[in-house]
Amino acid sequence: MGNFPNLFKPITIGNFEAQNRILHEPTDISSSHADGSVSTLDIHHHAEIAKGGVGIVIVGATSPDGETGRPTVNSLVADNDRYIPGLARLSDGIHRYGAKCAVQLMHPGRQAAIPRYNTMSTNDMIIKVPWSAGHEVIYATAEEQGKRARAMTIEEIIDMIDKFSDAAWRVQQAGFDMVQLHGAHGYLIAQFMSPYTNRRTDRFGGSFENRMRFPLAIIDQIHKKCGYDFPVSIRYSVDEWIEGGRSLEESIEVAKLFEQAGVALLDLSQCITETPGAGFDPMYYEQGWTMYASEAIKKVVKIPVVNSHTLRDPEYCDRVIAEGKTDMVGLSRQLLADPYWPVKAYSGKVKEIRKCISCLTGCWQDSMLAKKHIACAVNPAVGDMRYEHIKTAEKPMNIAVVGGGPAGMEAARLSTIRGHRVVIFEKTGELGGAILGCCMTPGKIKMKWYTDWIRFQIDKLKVEVKLNHEPALEELKKYDVVVNATGASSYIPEVVGMKKGFISPFEEVIACPKATCEFYPGDRKPKKLGERVVVWGDHFAAADTAAYLASIGRDVTIVTENGQFGSGIEPVHMYVLRKRFDQTDAEALSSKPFKYPVKVRTGSSIYAVDKSRVVIADGSFNKDELEADDIVSCLVRPNDGLYKKLKSAGLKVVNLGDSVSVRNLHYAVKEGANFGLTIDGNQIYNGNRFVDEVSLEVQSQF
Numbered sequence: 001m002g003n004f005p006n007l008f009k010p011i012t013i014g015n016f017e018a019q020n021r022i023l024h025e026p027t028d029i030s031s032s033h034a035d036g037s038v039s040t041l042d043i044h045h046h047a048e049i050a051k052g053g054v055g056i057v058i059v060g061a062t063s064p065d066g067e068t069g070r071p072t073v074n075s076l077v078a079d080n081d082r083y084i085p086g087l088a089r090l091s092d093g094i095h096r097y098g099a100k101c102a103v104q105l106m107h108p109g110r111q112a113a114i115p116r117y118n119t120m121s122t123n124d125m126i127i128k129v130p131w132s133a134g135h136e137v138i139y140a141t142a143e144e145q146g147k148r149a150r151a152m153t154i155e156e157i158i159d160m161i162d163k164f165s166d167a168a169w170r171v172q173q174a175g176f177d178m179v180q181l182h183g184a185h186g187y188l189i190a191q192f193m194s195p196y197t198n199r200r201t202d203r204f205g206g207s208f209e210n211r212m213r214f215p216l217a218i219i220d221q222i223h224k225k226c227g228y229d230f231p232v233s234i235r236y237s238v239d240e241w242i243e244g245g246r247s248l249e250e251s252i253e254v255a256k257l258f259e260q261a262g263v264a265l266l267d268l269s270q271c272i273t274e275t276p277g278a279g280f281d282p283m284y285y286e287q288g289w290t291m292y293a294s295e296a297i298k299k300v301v302k303i304p305v306v307n308s309h310t311l312r313d314p315e316y317c318d319r320v321i322a323e324g325k326t327d328m329v330g331l332s333r334q335l336l337a338d339p340y341w342p343v344k345a346y347s348g349k350v351k352e353i354r355k356c357i358s359c360l361t362g363c364w365q366d367s368m369l370a371k372k373h374i375a376c377a378v379n380p381a382v383g384d385m386r387y388e389h390i391k392t393a394e395k396p397m398n399i400a401v402v403g404g405g406p407a408g409m410e411a412a413r414l415s416t417i418r419g420h421r422v423v424i425f426e427k428t429g430e431l432g433g434a435i436l437g438c439c440m441t442p443g444k445i446k447m448k449w450y451t452d453w454i455r456f457q458i459d460k461l462k463v464e465v466k467l468n469h470e471p472a473l474e475e476l477k478k479y480d481v482v483v484n485a486t487g488a489s490s491y492i493p494e495v496v497g498m499k500k501g502f503i504s505p506f507e508e509v510i511a512c513p514k515a516t517c518e519f520y521p522g523d524r525k526p527k528k529l530g531e532r533v534v535v536w537g538d539h540f541a542a543a544d545t546a547a548y549l550a551s552i553g554r555d556v557t558i559v560t561e562n563g564q565f566g567s568g569i570e571p572v573h574m575y576v577l578r579k580r581f582d583q584t585d586a587e588a589l590s591s592k593p594f595k596y597p598v599k600v601r602t603g604s605s606i607y608a609v610d611k612s613r614v615v616i617a618d619g620s621f622n623k624d625e626l627e628a629d630d631i632v633s634c635l636v637r638p639n640d641g642l643y644k645k646l647k648s649a650g651l652k653v654v655n656l657g658d659s660v661s662v663r664n665l666h667y668a669v670k671e672g673a674n675f676g677l678t679i680d681g682n683q684i685y686n687g688n689r690f691v692d693e694v695s696l697e698v699q700s701q702f
């Protein structure tokens, strides 16, 4: 008998039984071929999730009409019979490992990435939502214009009902056990259902009955084309978190209506695209914040209900099922971060679970928003099929990794797994690097989950770690290769009237002093600052420092040269952060501790300091003054000094992560992992990298 018996209890949905209560929520991985047909990566990705042991895999947004609406540039399409063979290979790839499967049909309507313009919706509207993959096309110098969407004609609506139900028939032909309709997150079906977006005055708009006509007509047509026993699920947002939008009260009526219409499984979600915090929960959201929704809806329906959002712990998921708060738990990003979550839970290997930290950098900012395929900040294997065939090194090497942050640790982890001998040199007293400061930032404790996971792996693999140790050149010469993963640090530029100690590097301010962590060495001493603090810079360093200082009651002003603060930060985090700094409520985060007043001076830089006066100047040298007791520098640049020194001394050295250029966790992990995945003693060093897969003919010349 495995662990977590409630989670692993079978469940009947319509005409089939799933082996457990864990459901992979639909996740668009934008990895299909350009025409929307199933790719090898689509099959590999979903098969990995099935191998990990989920009960049901729901494949993400698949368009019933690729020409008028795809939510991301490489999302799946099912608008023609020629897509059936690819979809059949996908369902086979999932069934092979014992999971049941479904496809989510979704038309993005106004939120289409394809086409870019002339998108259709319930009514004419202009929308501005730069955090959505389908919305704004942001050119480097463009103002946020918004995009125009147009009202669908009655003929187009009737035609779309037909297209949805035809697509469902194709899904059934391809061997899937169920079809799901996407009625959440402000996409086309949600645009009809929501009183906020649907301003039509004909029979498809206005009253509750009229707004529900479009999804109910689709369900009816699917039943007619696929038979009444082919299970249909619908996903919809219980709360849209916007004035004039749907909330729990109406969502209870929606649930009753769907049950009457023959829906087999209700999949509850949150948000409309205007309120992305609640739908693409950034780090600030706590596990269980959506549980009220299924608790309420389960009281009025008999069909199974799945709840989702920020579910990460098997213990918690098992408990809410035992307590009858939901019938199933839905995981999306958690199965990107670790597709083996179910089997690890079942076998009691909970500490091995690599938890999703809700950062949205890999799976949203650097993939969907950048119009690329899926990735994950903590799991480099997502979207990269090379990780399926990790091989032991043919010629193991002695590797020195300088810097114990994410890039260095990931390089060490994979190199060790492949049989290399690795030593990590870390100049401070513990492993973790830049992400350690996140323990101090309100709502960002999830970063520590990753830090703890990778430190645990390094420990388990018995990688040699030399703390408080900055290796000299002579010492490093003993190794076959040196990895420079020295990260980035803040610097203090020349400022008129600068005096010692008035400007502090942010690293001295947000070092967590709490001795509650198993890896804590006890030597962190954060600097105490005065009442009024100017935080100088942008990006996460400035955002985190400002949030931390505001949370401990400091009067904080951010000074940034950028036109808008935080434009490089992952957009959903930026959106919620700006609301918090403005002291307005971000959706579903109305609790007091989430509001920290932080003033922001954009388009400005610090020009001079004089006692407690800080002179700032804008781009046209217009000056202004701020009163401050301290300034914290969050201006960050790569630490590439050692790399240059080792290179000029003739060592084989590879530079990775923030010491190349300052980016985010996703790039640090990806570059570290790629090194570990490929490095081998029989490779050629091209002066920058070790090159794998060089032909035998070329190798013979070295």
Ligand SMILES: Cc1cc2nc3c(=O)[nH]c(=O)nc-3n(C[C@H](O)[C@H](O)[C@H](O)COP(=O)(O)O)c2cc1C
Pocket (backbone or CB within 6 Å): 025, 026, 027, 028, 029, 060, 061, 104, 182, 184, 235, 269, 279, 280, 281, 308, 309, 310, 311, 330, 331, 332, 333, 334, 363, 364, 368
């Ligand atoms: C990259 C990405 C793609 C997503 N694609 C879909 C989708 O196709 N359909 C859908 O209903 N939700 C989609 N979502 C939302 C997730 O299913 C889920 O509701 C959300 O990420 C919060 O739950 P989680 O914390 O389990 O990830 C997507 C989310 C992400 C991050």
Ligand code: SF4
Pocket (backbone or CB within 6 Å): 333, 334, 336, 337, 355, 356, 357, 358, 359, 360, 361, 362, 363, 364, 375, 376, 377, 378, 379
């Ligand atoms: S990129 Fe971040 S939010 Fe997305 S799945 Fe990975 S850890 Fe989770």
